[in-house]
Amino acid sequence: xxxxxxxxxxxxxxxxxxxxxxxxxxxxxxxxxxxxxxxxxxxxxxxxxxxxxxxxxxxxxxxxxxxxxxxxxxxxxxxxxxxxxxxxxxxxxxxxxxxxxxxxxxxxxxxx
Amino acid sequence: xxxxxxxxxxxxxxxxxxxxxxxxxxxxxxxxxxxxxxxxxxxxxxxxxxxxxxxxxxxxxxxxxxxxxxxxxxxxxxxxxxxxxxxxxxxxxxxxxxxxxxxxxxxxxxxxxxxxxxxxxxxxxxxxxxxxxxxxxxxxxxxxxxxxxxxxxxxxxxxxxxxxxxxxxxxxxxxxxxxxxxxxxxxxxxxxxxxxxxxxxxxxxxxxxxxxxxxxxxxxxxxxxxxxxxxxxxxxxxxxxxxxxxxxxxxxxxxxxxxxxxxxxxxxxxxxxxxxxxxxxxxxxxxxxxxxxxxxxxxxxxxxxxxxxxxxxxxxxxxxxxxxxxxxxxxxxxxxxxxxxxxxxxxxxxxxxxxxxxxxxxxxxxxxxxxxxxxxxxxxxxxxxxxxxxxxxxxxxxxxxxxxxxxxxxxxxxxxxxxxxxxxxxxxxxxxxxxxxxxxxxxxxxxx
Numbered sequence: 001x002x003x004x005x006x007x008x009x010x011x012x013x014x015x016x017x018x019x020x021x022x023x024x025x026x027x028x029x030x031x032x033x034x035x036x037x038x039x040x041x042x043x044x045x046x047x048x049x050x051x052x053x054x055x056x057x058x059x060x061x062x063x064x065x066x067x068x069x070x071x072x073x074x075x076x077x078x079x080x081x082x083x084x085x086x087x088x089x090x091x092x093x094x095x096x097x098x099x100x101x102x103x104x105x106x107x108x109x110x111x112x
Numbered sequence: 113x114x115x116x117x118x119x120x121x122x123x124x125x126x127x128x129x130x131x132x133x134x135x136x137x138x139x140x141x142x143x144x145x146x147x148x149x150x151x152x153x154x155x156x157x158x159x160x161x162x163x164x165x166x167x168x169x170x171x172x173x174x175x176x177x178x179x180x181x182x183x184x185x186x187x188x189x190x191x192x193x194x195x196x197x198x199x200x201x202x203x204x205x206x207x208x209x210x211x212x213x214x215x216x217x218x219x220x221x222x223x224x225x226x227x228x229x230x231x232x233x234x235x236x237x238x239x240x241x242x243x244x245x246x247x248x249x250x251x252x253x254x255x256x257x258x259x260x261x262x263x264x265x266x267x268x269x270x271x272x273x274x275x276x277x278x279x280x281x282x283x284x285x286x287x288x289x290x291x292x293x294x295x296x297x298x299x300x301x302x303x304x305x306x307x308x309x310x311x312x313x314x315x316x317x318x319x320x321x322x323x324x325x326x327x328x329x330x331x332x333x334x335x336x337x338x339x340x341x342x343x344x345x346x347x348x349x350x351x352x353x354x355x356x357x358x359x360x361x362x363x364x365x366x367x368x369x370x371x372x373x374x375x376x377x378x379x380x381x382x383x384x385x386x387x388x389x390x391x392x393x394x395x396x397x398x399x400x401x402x403x404x405x406x407x408x409x410x411x412x413x414x415x416x417x418x419x420x421x422x423x424x425x426x427x428x429x430x431x432x433x434x435x436x437x438x439x440x441x442x443x444x445x446x447x448x449x450x451x452x453x454x455x456x457x458x459x460x461x462x463x464x465x466x467x468x469x470x471x472x473x474x475x476x477x478x479x480x481x482x483x484x485x486x487x488x489x490x491x492x493x494x495x496x497x498x499x500x501x502x503x504x505x506x507x508x509x510x511x512x513x514x515x516x517x518x519x520x521x522x523x524x525x526x527x528x529x530x531x532x533x534x535x536x537x538x539x540x541x542x543x544x545x546x547x548x549x550x551x552x553x554x555x556x557x558x559x560x
Binding site: 015016017019020021022023024026028030052053054055056064065066067068069071073075077081082083084085086088089090091096098099100102103 | 154244323328375381429479496498
């Protein structure tokens with residue numbers, strides 16, 4: 001496994017966009033280069049994303065990989081307080097979730 | 113040979129002058145306009161209930177047909193749109209009336225057969241369970257507002273075969289507005305999976321309008337020129353190679369980054385983007401910048417279509433409302449939180465049958481919830497307090513609890529003249545399900 005001696009944020013490594021389908025949210029995260037893609041692949045796991053969105057995404061988070069555009073697609077279920085029509089939130093469609101994911105911190109790692 | 117398809121509406125509410133922007137500087141063969149979000153179908157159903165002549169996206173008639181019909185016909189640009197909503201016939205009639213008034217000769221075709229509202233009672237209800245929750249259709253059978261199957265692109269191509277100038281559809285999958293013209297022009301067959309998948313990718317990229325040309329870009333957004341943002345054009349060859357561009361001289365940009373953000377927008381498993389025509393693999397395209405503001409996608413692959421049609425049943429599921437109060441510093445957040453506590457106490461004291469509430473503090477946590485870091489001091493906080501119930505009267509009563517807080521609650525609050533008492537709005541919820549192909553018969557009608 002590679003070492004990353006400095007902590008960072010997803011926003012330093014990627015840009016992103018999010019949207020809705022019913023009560024699901026999807027957050028596409030596109031790495032800026034291959035090294036960033038590798039680090040995201042190691043550290044931005046579905047479990048880390050689920051923890052970062054605690055209180056917003058109540059269901060599961062699944063991660064899909066798009067090698068062709070150096071991206072990951074995260075799909076969260078029970079993510080929008082019932083979905084666009086039912087939701088009592090201001091952001092009924094999860095449009096700002098992508099920005100929240102960019103704030104997610106990734107720790108430094110050392111290979112001990 | 114290639115076909116150029118432009119998009120001039122990414123949703124109902126997009127810029128009214130989008131078509132004008134494209135016609136001014138763009139060169140293209142087809143103009144497509146996408147109006148139907150999930151929430152829009154419920155709105156259309158309510159409009160049609162109040163007036164049988166409504167139920168379609170009249171932005172199309174007002175901002176595309178009325179001002180531009182003559183130029184579109186002169187330049188032989190054919191138009192494909194899902195503006196028909198739940199009443200394509202009425203939309204087609206409106207277009208023909210406008211043409212008659214201008215002494216223009218236009219042929220309109222509709223694509224229908226998507227409506228399942230009348231057919232629902234004939235479908236075995238045990239097959240209509242909610243795809244997400246598994247719940248039984250019986251639980252909502254009395255609350256149905258409208259129901260639609262998502263049609264594919266072959267009926268759109270069939271409508272184009274008739275020679276019609278304008279194709280107005282009901283509910284079709286969004287990429288069908290792009291794939292339909294490509295099937296028609298390139299003669300693609302139902303087994304041309306890779307090419308059909310290319311058409312789906314092209315449609316997916318342009319169907320949200322300016323979201324692929326720099327709009328909403330979350331990379332280096334400060335460097336984007338949002339003024340007069342260009343609407344997208346997809347140039348698609350018979351082999352299925354796509355080039356995404358925008359008209360010269362318009363704002364925004366088309367780069368591999370803006371295209372990547374849109375490619376991944378509102379999808380699930382990227383290896384299986386399903387439509388009634390083909391299952392497209394969004395991990396297959398090779399994406400490259402060929403020149404400034406031109407991105408090419410090639411090597412796209414697809415596989416067989418799914419057996420069943422996707423359908424959505426729109427049904428009434430109670431009501432909701434929200435009220436807002438603006439608090440200034442000092443202690444803006446603390447004041448707003450106190451107001452929330454008072455509202456909750458009043459709901460209890462009045463024994464209002466409220467099923468759920470949500471308090472958001474705009475300026476602090478409305479977009480990022482519990483993940484938002486708390487600050488020492490805020491200049492101001494907008495309390496947005498929302499509630500949901502099947503008891504409309506309970507919500508109406510709750511709507512009367514906001515204004516009194518201006519004189520009976522925490523200080524330095526304002527904004528009460530902004531819109532009056534909040535009122536309950538009906539929730540038209542969506543119920544995703546699948547229906548058998550035998551329950552759906554796409555139909556093309558020509559109005560010459």
